[in-house]
Amino acid sequence: MVQYSADPDVIVIGAGAAGIGAGRALKQLGVPFIILEAKDRVGGRAHSDTASLGHLWDHGCHWFHSADVNVLREMADRLGHKYLPRPRRPYANTFMDGSWSCRPLRDDYVWENLAKVVEVGHSGRDIAAAEVIDPNHPWNPMVRHWLALMYSADAEDISTLDAGRYRDTGVNLPVEDGYGALVAKLARDLPIKLNTPVSAVSITRNGVEIITSEGTITAKSAILAVPARMLETGRIAFNPGLPPALEQAFHDVPMGWYEKIALSFDRDVFEGFDPSYADIFDPVAPTTQPFNFELHPFGRPIAVTHLAGKDVRELERKGDADMTAFALEALERAFGSDIRKRVVKSATTHWSSDPYINGAYACAKPGRAESRKQFLEPLHDRVFLAGEHVHQSFNATAHGAYLSGIDAAQAAAGKAGHGSRTADPLWLAA
Numbered sequence: 275m276v277q278y279s280a281d282p283d284v285i286v287i288g289a290g291a292a293g294i295g296a297g298r299a300l301k302q303l304g305v306p307f308i309i310l311e312a313k314d315r316v317g318g319r320a321h322s323d324t325a326s327l328g329h330l331w332d333h334g335c336h337w338f339h340s341a342d343v344n345v346l347r348e349m350a351d352r353l354g355h356k357y358l359p360r361p362r363r364p365y366a367n368t369f370m371d372g373s374w375s376c377r378p379l380r381d382d383y384v385w386e387n388l389a390k391v392v393e394v395g396h397s398g399r400d401i402a403a404a405e406v407i408d409p410n411h412p413w414n415p416m417v418r419h420w421l422a423l424m425y426s427a428d429a430e431d432i433s434t435l436d437a438g439r440y441r442d443t444g445v446n447l448p449v450e451d452g453y454g455a456l457v458a459k460l461a462r463d464l465p466i467k468l469n470t471p472v473s474a475v476s477i478t479r480n481g482v483e484i485i486t487s488e489g490t491i492t493a494k495s496a497i498l499a500v501p502a503r504m505l506e507t508g509r510i511a512f513n514p515g516l517p518p519a520l521e522q523a524f525h526d527v528p529m530g531w532y533e534k535i536a537l538s539f540d541r542d543v544f545e546g547f548d549p550s551y552a553d554i555f556d557p558v559a560p561t562t563q564p565f566n567f568e569l570h571p572f573g574r575p576i577a578v579t580h581l582a583g584k585d586v587r588e589l590e591r592k593g594d595a596d597m598t599a600f601a602l603e604a605l606e607r608a609f610g611s612d613i614r615k616r617v618v619k620s621a622t623t624h625w626s627s628d629p630y631i632n633g634a635y636a637c638a639k640p641g642r643a644e645s646r647k648q649f650l651e652p653l654h655d656r657v658f659l660a661g662e663h664v665h666q667s668f669n670a671t672a673h674g675a676y677l678s679g680i681d682a683a684q685a686a687a688g689k690a691g692h693g694s695r696t697a698d699p700l701w702l703a704a
């Protein structure tokens with residue numbers, strides 16, 4: 275039974291990867307704290323679901339990115355949480371113009387161009403990704419699609435410098451037991467109050483005052499581990515007002531859009547089909563929207579579609595039926611119309627309209643990469659930001675969020691009079 279502190283020194287708002295990282299550090303440092311979470315579950319954008327399809331799939335994060343240096347991958351090892359032990363064959367599998375092609379990534383036009391965007395960033399230039407790619411190339415929609423998946427923004431809205439600052443080791447491993455399930459395991463022994471939305475954070479003479487649906491709580495310092503859009507839109511009010519530089523940073527590094535559509539089948543309709551990750555793209559169809567599918571991940575009879583960028587925001591607004599129809603049409607094109615008869619269930623994500631998330635992840639606009647640094651600045655020296663938007667090199671990821679939570683916890687603990695101690699990011703209670 276987890277004990278709640280009646281008189282916390284630090285209050286953490288949000289129980290996603292960042293809030294949980296903060297909680298684990300505060301627990302390790304022996305600081306009295308509490309985590310307040312608006313939803314009826316922990317994890318935020320880390321959410322594994324077994325109920326909707328009867329097979330596990332992740333609504334949000336699913337891959338250990340930069341897995342060889344990923345703190346949450348190391349935690350998975352400690353907890354015996356399963357993931358694909360080595361990267362898949364580095365091939366791109368694409369259904370285009372009525373047939374499949376399978377190419378090594380090093381010879382693939384799409385991957386070449388994704389790398390070009392990053393290289394421009396490495397050279398220190400901060401321009402739009404759209405300026406780096408050839409708009410007239412027949413594969414341009416596919417390059418744009420992949421850029422959107424990586425940055426959750428359209429190519430015109432992606433800063434090359436921000437892209438170049440992301441630390442990519444190239445090792446990406448999907449989490450078999452669920453990324454959300456892993457983050458939830460890390461939350462088990464933490465004092466988290468669910469169903470407790472925070473509406474305002476105020477700076478007081480000696481600390482902070484937090485207004486929640488359950489009343490007002492005070493503490494010496496606080497960590498705002500909520501999606502950037504919660505503060506940007508004033509859904510959590512900050513008194514005496516957000517610093518103009520932070521308001522500007524929210525505008526310069528906005529959250530983008532990314533949704534998934536999942537289908538389950540009455541049997542493994544992709545049996546014998548080797549690539550478990552495929553692109554489907556028909557450049558001559560009325561809609562030239564490319565799709566990505568994870569096909570029968572870990573042998574499960576499901577397909578999970580990935581779509582990102584502004585168009586998916588519109589599709590998500592139309593609702594489940596339109597989203598599912600869109601994905602099924604693409605699957606039919608590549609696998610034949612019989613596949614429709616095999617569908618048992620469907621499920622969709624709604625990160626874009628989720629009142630406590632309201633987007634996918636944050637990406638700097640062209641010319642604005644420097645603004646991300648603003649998220650590192652404490653508010654009135656008492657309120658610290660944490661989250662995927664805050665981490666400067668593992669931004670947009672769950673492990674980056676987790677590490678940013680640990681950093682914020684150390685700073686908040688110091689402010690609350692607990693000295694300047696560092697927490698071990700791999701700490702698990704004995």
Ligand SMILES: Cc1cc2nc3c(=O)[nH]c(=O)nc-3n(C[C@H](O)[C@H](O)[C@H](O)COP(=O)(O)OP(=O)(O)OC[C@H]3O[C@@H](n4cnc5c(N)ncnc54)[C@H](O)[C@@H]3O)c2cc1C
Nearest residue numbers: 288290291292312318319334335336337472661662671672
């Ligand atoms: C479709 C999709 C696919 C992704 N794929 C990957 C991937 O493969 N690998 C990867 O590493 N990352 C991936 N990501 C990104 C990753 O999921 C996020 O970067 C990470 O989970 C964010 O963690 P966080 O703690 O910053 O925010 P969140 O997980 O959003 O947590 C914030 C928490 O704050 C709570 N909250 C909000 N408002 C309030 C309030 N007023 N009061 C109290 N609580 C509040 C929310 O309910 C939420 O639980 C993906 C994201 C999406 C959307």
